[in-house]
Amino acid sequence: MKIVFSQDHKFQDGKSELIDGQIQPPVEKPARAEQILSAVTEARIGEVLAPAPVDRALLQTVHTPAYLDFLETAWDEWVAAHGDWDALPLDWPARTFTHRVPEAIDGKMGYYSFDAGTPITSGTWRAVTASASVAATGATLVADGERAVFSLCRPPGHHAAADVYGGYCFINNAAVAVEALRARGFSRPAIIDVDYHHGNGTQAIFYGRGDVFFASIHADPRQEFPYFLGYADETGDGAGEGANANFPLRWGTGWKSGYEEALEAALDRIAAYGPDVLVVSLGADTYHEDPISQFTLDTDDFPRIGEHLKRAGLPTLFVMEGGYAIDALGRNVANVLSGFEGA
Ligand code: OKP
Numbered sequence: 243m244k245i246v247f248s249q250d251h252k253f254q255d256g257k258s259e260l261i262d263g264q265i266q267p268p269v270e271k272p273a274r275a276e277q278i279l280s281a282v283t284e285a286r287i288g289e290v291l292a293p294a295p296v297d298r299a300l301l302q303t304v305h306t307p308a309y310l311d312f313l314e315t316a317w318d319e320w321v322a323a324h325g326d327w328d329a330l331p332l333d334w335p336a337r338t339f340t341h342r343v344p345e346a347i348d349g350k351m352g353y354y355s356f357d358a359g360t361p362i363t364s365g366t367w368r369a370v371t372a373s374a375s376v377a378a379t380g381a382t383l384v385a386d387g388e389r390a391v392f393s394l395c396r397p398p399g400h401h402a403a404a405d406v407y408g409g410y411c412f413i414n415n416a417a418v419a420v421e422a423l424r425a426r427g428f429s430r431p432a433i434i435d436v437d438y439h440h441g442n443g444t445q446a447i448f449y450g451r452g453d454v455f456f457a458s459i460h461a462d463p464r465q466e467f468p469y470f471l472g473y474a475d476e477t478g479d480g481a482g483e484g485a486n487a488n489f490p491l492r493w494g495t496g497w498k499s500g501y502e503e504a505l506e507a508a509l510d511r512i513a514a515y516g517p518d519v520l521v522v523s524l525g526a527d528t529y530h531e532d533p534i535s536q537f538t539l540d541t542d543d544f545p546r547i548g549e550h551l552k553r554a555g556l557p558t559l560f561v562m563e564g565g566y567a568i569d570a571l572g573r574n575v576a577n578v579l580s581g582f583e584g585a
């Protein structure tokens with residue numbers, strides 16, 4: 243399986259994340275991608291290729307022009323206002339407020355975000371466009387006939403919606419990949435999101451559409467981030483009714499205590515949709531030692547995820563999302579891919 247990777251991920255290197263009320267070192271850090279790259283290289287998953295630059299027009303099939311302009315200029319506006327420390331929002335238009343876009347950078351950040359844990363830094367734009375290019379190039383390779391490709395994206399993307407960032411995500415790489423695949427003639431893509439957290443951004447992007455299926459297996463939003471989306475009764479809207487399927491699972495879920503069953507149910511729903519290509523939002527934060535997560539999958543369970551995905555029998559693009567247990571992350575990701583290759 244070919245791997246697409248860009249070193250430019252390293253330009254997203256936040257100084258701080260607000261965790262449990264304290265400013266701490268970010269858990270979403272460059273070492274994650276480096277660990278994954280060395281593990282997939284060691285496991286001989288396949289050749290590593292550099293991405294082609296991503297077109298702005300492709301990004302605009304997913305994100306609004308105003309949002310992309312905001313992301314591109316936010317750092318400079320923040321530095322002019324406050325100096326060159328990480329840009330973090332602190333004020334949001336919750337219920338009772340208007341949804342106007344303010345002039346001040348702090349107000350714009352609140353308008354375009356949903357959490358205070360996702361720093362904009364000097365290199366954010368460069369890193370997030372590189373991450374999107376990794377996804378888009380992976381899609382091109384699948385369209386050119388590769389059976390399966392691994393887009394080693396960083397930063398992740400599945401929490402980002404058309405004009406909202408958060409959850410360490412700015413550009414929705416999986417959605418960009420879907421649009422790149424559609425542009426190359428695939429007409430019925432399905433996305434399966436196996437990251438521990440609900441892919442709220444991906445769901446929101448495709449919620450009103452019947453031409454893209456979205457299934458997500460994740461920690462129950464009653465207990466876990468992103469809290470306000472990811473419930474089982476979210477089934478799609480309008481033309482998208484029936485094309486969204488959520489499988490929320492309680493904290494403590496393991497392979498035999500609910501995960502495998504949910505994965506099979508999600509893949510059954512995808513098979514019933516009749517897709518022509520599969521995009522996997524691949525998180526390894528379902529691992530029992532993940533520092534911010536509460537599922538109990540073990541390293542031996544990850545190849546089984548790959549085996550189940552292989553049985554869908556579809557051209558498949560893996561897009562990297564989360565996973566924060568840095569020492570085991572690369573091995574767990576490589577295990578999914580080798581499980582897929584071996585099945
Ligand atoms: C990104 B991805 C938990 C705070 C959670 C954001 C988590 C984003 C996860 N107390 N902060 O889905 O792995």
Ligand code: ZN
Nearest residue numbers: 437438439564
């Ligand atoms: Zn996650």
